[in-house]
Amino acid sequence: MKGGLALFLGRVGGVAGALVLGQVVLGLTFVVGARTMTPATLGLIATCAAIGQVAATVVDFGLINYLVRETASGRVTSAHARALTAAKRPWALAALLVVGGASSVLFAPDPVAGLLLTFVGAGVWEAQNANGLLRAQERFGKASTGQILGRVGGLVAVVVLALVGAGDASLATAIPLSFVLEAVLDRVFLGRAGTRRREGRGEIVAAHRESVGFGLATLAVSAQQLDTPLATAGGGAYEGGLYAAGGRLIGPLNFLANSVGLVAGPWLARAGTDPAALRVEERRVLRVSVALCVAPLLLAVVGPPLIPLLLGAEYESSGTVFAVLAVGAVIVTLNQPFAVILQNRGRPQVVAVGIAIGLGVGLVATFVLASLGGAVWAAVGYVISQLVIFVFLGLGARRVRRDGVMATPTAGAASEGPEPS
Template identity: 30%
Template structure:
C-alpha cells in the first residue's frame, strides 16, 4: 500500500496541510488585529465566531455521522450527497430569513457578513466528507494547501487596495472557504463515482442525533467570544480574539491524528483494536503536548513582539489557553474512539455539559475578569471532559478483557 494511504501517512499529510493552514490563518488574524486595534478587531472576530457557530448548529453533527456511516459501508455516496445538498439548502433558507428580519426590523446589516461566511464554511465542511470517509485525507490536504495560498494572496491584495483590515479578514475567510469547497469537489469527482444526487431529503440529519448534540455543543462554544463582547465590551473580546486562535496550531497534529483516524477506528472491531490501528502515528500527540507547554513559557515574549503594546493583557490569556489545550489534545482521539464504537451518546452528554458550563463561566465572570474569564472557562471544561473520557475508555477496555 502507498504510504499516503496508511494511517501514519494520512496523518502526516493532513497535519502538514493543517499546520500551513493554521499558520496562514494565525498570520491573517495577527495582521488584522495589529492594523485594526482591539475594538474594531473584536467586532470582526465576533462576526466570524457567529458564522462558525451557525454552521456548526445547522450541521448538527451530520458530517461526522456521514463519515462514520460511509466508512462502515452503511451509507451510499449518493445518499450522503443528497443529504448534504439538502442540509445546505436548509442553511441558506434559515440565513435568508434571519437576514431579511434583522435588516428590515432592526436595520442591522451585520448578518450579511455572517451569511456570506456561513455559506462558504458550510460548503467547505460538506465537501470534506467523501474524502475523509474514504481515507483520502491526502487529497483533502492538497485542497487545504491551495485554498490557504488563495487566502494569503487575497488578504494581501485587499490590504494593498485599501480595504480595512477587519473587513479584509472576513472577505478572505469567505473566499478561501468557497475555494476549498470547489477543490474538494474536483478531487471527489475524479476519484469517486456514484455520488450524483437524484432527490432532496427533508431530514438530512436522520440518525445523527448523538453526533448532533456533540457537534452543536462544540459549535456553541464559539459563542464565548460574542458573549464576552456583549457583557464586557469589544476591547476584552479583541484581546481574547487576538490570541484564542494561537492555540489551534498547538493541537493541529492531534486534530489531524483524530480526523484521519476515523475510518481506521470505525473499521476496527474493538477499542483495543482501534488503538492498534493508529498507534504508529501517536507520536504526533506527544509533539502537540510539548508545544503547548512551550507556549505557556514563551507567551510573555511572543505577544508583545507580534501584537504590540496594546495587547499586553493577552499574555496571561494565551498562557491559560495553552494550559487548557493540553487536555483538549487528549480529548480528540479519546472522543473519536468512543464515538466509533457505539458510545457517541456518552460523548454527546460530555460535550454538551462542557459547552454549557463553559458559557456559564464566561457569563458569570466576564465583567470581573474580562478576557481571562473566557480562557479559564476553556481550560476548566477541557480538564473536566478529559477526566470523564479517560474513565469511559478504561471501563470499556475492562469490559472487552472480561
C-alpha cells in the first residue's frame, strides 16, 4: 500500500494525538472539579455522566464506525452515510434524553446538576456521529480540531465556575458542554448536506444488522464508563468517586488504543482482497499496537504517587485504582487489532460474541469485587473483562488468518456504489 508504515503511523499518530490530548484535557477538567467537591459528590456526577456515555454507545450500535469502514471501502457514499445518521437522529436523541433524565433523577447530587447531566448522552451521540462523518471523508484534521476545542471549552467552564464558587455545578456543566461544543464544531466543518434523500426504516435496520459487531467492539472501549455506576452500586458513592477519579485519568490510554481501531479499520479495508497484501497490513497493525503498550505500562508505575498530589489526600486510593486500570489498558491496546482484523475479514459476529462474554464477566466481577473491597478491587474487574476478550478475539483472529478467510461485500447499506469522483 502506498506510503506503507510511515503513512499508517502518521494517521495513527494524528488520531491518537487528538484523542489523547482531548482525554488529557478532560482529565484536567475532572481534576479541577474533584478538588471542589467530595469523592461522594464526584461519584454521583461521574455515575450520571457514565450512564449517558454508555447509553450513547448502545444507541449508536456501531453504526458510525461501520459507515466509516464502508465509506472507506467505496461501498457506501458519504451522502448515504450522512443520510442514515440523519434519519436515526430523532429517535436516538429522544431515547438518550429519557435515559439521561432517569439517571439524573436517581443519582444526581442536586436538581441543577441533574438537569445539566441529562444532556450528556445526547451530546456524546451527536459528537460521535459528526466526528465519524468527518473521518469517513478522511478529514482527520477537522475531526481532531473539533474534539480538542470541545474539551477545552469544558475545561474553561469548570475553571470559571470553580473560581466563582459554583464548584458542585462546575463538573456537571463542563461534561455535557464539551461534547455539545464538539458536535457543533464538527457540523460546521461538515457543511450543509445539500439535497438529502430520505432513508427508509428498512435501510436503517439493514445497516444496524451489519454494524452489531462494531457496536459491541466500541462497548469494550466504553466498559470503563460502565464500570463506574457498578463500582458506585457495589461500594457506595464514596468508593465510586475514588474509582471515577482513577478511571477518568486513565482515559488517554484507552483512547490511545482506540486510535488504532479508528485508523486500522478503513486502512485494512483499502488493502482489498489480496491475501498477501492484507497479511502485510495486518502485521503492521499488530506491531504498532504492541509498541503502544509501553505507555500504559510506564504510567502504571508513576500513577500511584502522582494522583494524590493532583487530587488531594482524600483520593490516595485512586492512585492504586489507576495502576490496576493501566494494566487493563495494556490489554485493551492488544485487543484492538484483533477486533479490526476479524471485522475486516467478515467475522464481526466473533467480535460481538467475544466482547459480550468478556463484558458480562467483567461487569459482574466489578460489582462483586466493589462490594468486597471497594474501588481498588473494582478495578480488577476491568482487567478480568479485557483478559476474557483478549482470549476470544486473539483465537478468532488467528483462525481466520490461518484459514485465509476474506471479507465479502456487505448487503443493505452497502448496496450503494462508490461515490463518483
